[in-house]
Amino acid sequence: MLQFVLIWVLSAIALVITSYxxxxxxxxxxTAALLAAVVLGLINAIVKPILVLLTLPLTVVTLGLFLFIINALVIWLAGAITPGFVVTGFLPALLGSIILTLVTSLLTFLVGRVR
Structure with a gap:
């Protein structure tokens, strides 16, 4: 349970850092970052697998690069339905998805080294 809360808070911190x-x-x-982290987690668990399955041929043809587009769409959707979390267009969603992945990985690595 503690690890779940830690990952949730790290995701929210990564969202705040990415917004800067x-x-x-x-x-x-x-608080909006915490809510956005929950919404992103739910969308990643429910909607993203469906999108990945539907676009599998395109993902194979692009050698996996289309997954960047799917990640951007997921973040854009989360921004549209989460109050306090705003993504103004597709390009910020695409760049934000890349930066968010990097920041989350870095934070997870740093916290893993501390434990």
Missing amino acids: IVPGFAVTSF
């Missing part, structure tokens, strides 16, 4: 780096990617408060 990417223009057009905004989080109004840490």
Whole structure:
């Protein structure tokens, strides 16, 4: 349970850090970041597998690069339905998905080294 809460908080921190780096990617408060982390987790668990399955031929043809587009669409959707989390367009969603992945990986690595 503690690890779940830690990953949730790290995801929210990564969203806040990404909002400082990417223009057009905004989080109004840490509470909004926590809510956005939950929404992103739910969308990643429910909607993203369906999108990946439906676009599998395109993903294979592009050697997996289309997954960047799917990640951007997931973040854009989360921004559309989460109050306090704003993604102003597709390009900020695409850049935000890349930066968010890097920041989340870095934070997870740093916390894993501390434990």
